[in-house]
Amino acid sequence: MNALWSEARVKVSHRLAMHVQVERFRLSNATPMVTFTFDDLPKSAATFGADILESYGARGTFYVSGGLVGLDAPDWSSGSADDVVSLHRRGHEIGCHTFSHRRACDLDETSLAAEIARNRTYFHSLDPTMPVETFAYPFGYGSYARKHQLKSEFRTCRSIVPGVNNGEVDLQFLRAMPLIDRQMSRERIDMAFAEAANMNGWLIFYSHAVADVPSLYGCSPDLMTHALEAAARRNVPVLTMAEAFRCARA
Numbered sequence: 670m671n672a673l674w675s676e677a678r679v680k681v682s683h684r685l686a687m688h689v690q691v692e693r694f695r696l697s698n699a700t701p702m703v704t705f706t707f708d709d710l711p712k713s714a715a716t717f718g719a720d721i722l723e724s725y726g727a728r729g730t731f732y733v734s735g736g737l738v739g740l741d742a743p744d745w746s747s748g749s750a751d752d753v754v755s756l757h758r759r760g761h762e763i764g765c766h767t768f769s770h771r772r773a774c775d776l777d778e779t780s781l782a783a784e785i786a787r788n789r790t791y792f793h794s795l796d797p798t799m800p801v802e803t804f805a806y807p808f809g810y811g812s813y814a815r816k817h818q819l820k821s822e823f824r825t826c827r828s829i830v831p832g833v834n835n836g837e838v839d840l841q842f843l844r845a846m847p848l849i850d851r852q853m854s855r856e857r858i859d860m861a862f863a864e865a866a867n868m869n870g871w872l873i874f875y876s877h878a879v880a881d882v883p884s885l886y887g888c889s890p891d892l893m894t895h896a897l898e899a900a901a902r903r904n905v906p907v908l909t910m911a912e913a914f915r916c917a918r919a
C-alpha cells in the first residue's frame with residue numbers, strides 16, 4: 670500500500686511539473702533551433718554519436734550522472750571519465766543528470782542539493798573549466814516540489830514530454846522529442862521540423878546509445894543522420910542546450 674501511495678504521489682508531482690510553471694519565459698530566438706541531447710553517457714553516444722554531430726559542424730548536450738560513469742548498463746557499454754573530458758574539450762556540453770541518477774521526485778530539497786553538488790564536484794575534478802548549466806530529469810520524471818530549487822541551480826531543465834517549445838515556455842520543464850528508432854519515424858522527424866519552422870520554435874531531441882542495432886532507448890546512425898540532414902535542408906542551427914538558451918533570451 671505504501672509503495673502504491675508513493676507512486677501515486679510521484680505521478681501527481683510529475684503532472685504538476687508538466688502544467689504549473691515556476692515562471693513564464695518567452696522565447697526570443699531569431700530563427701528555429703534544434704538541440705540533440707543524450708542521456709546517461711553510453712560509450713557509443715560519446716564517441717560515434719559525437720562524431721556524427723561533428724561531421725555536420727554541430728555539437729550536442731550530454732546529460733551525465735557521475736556515479737554511472739564507467740558502469741555498463743544492461744543495454745550498452747558506458748563511457749569513461751576520459752570520454753566526458755573529451756566531449757567537453759571538443760565543444761560539446763556536459764549537463765547534470767544528478768550524481769546517482771535518482772528521480773527528482775524521490776528527493777527532498779537537501780538530497781537533491783547534495784546530488785547536484787556531488788555531480789558538479791565530480792565534473793570539476795575532471796576539468797575545472799567545465800561549466801554545468803543545464804539539467805535533465807532522470808527517467809523523465811519531473812517534480813513540481815523541486816522546480817523552484819532547480820531554477821536556482823540551472824538555466825534549463827529538460828523533460829521527455831513530447832512537443833516543440835515555442836512562445837511562452839517553462840524553462841524548468843522543456844519539452845523534447847525522442848530520437849529513438851522504436852518511438853520515432855523519419856516522417857515524424859520531418860513533421861517536428863516543419864512545426865518548429867512554422868512556430869519559430871526550439872526542437873529538442875533526446876536519445877541514449879547510438880548503434881546500428883539500437884537499444885530500446887537508442888537510435889541508429891541512419892535516424893540521427895536523417896534528423897541532421899533535415900536541419901541542414903531547412904538551415905536550422907544545431908545548438909547545445911546552453912547555446913540555444915542564450916539565443917532564446919537574445
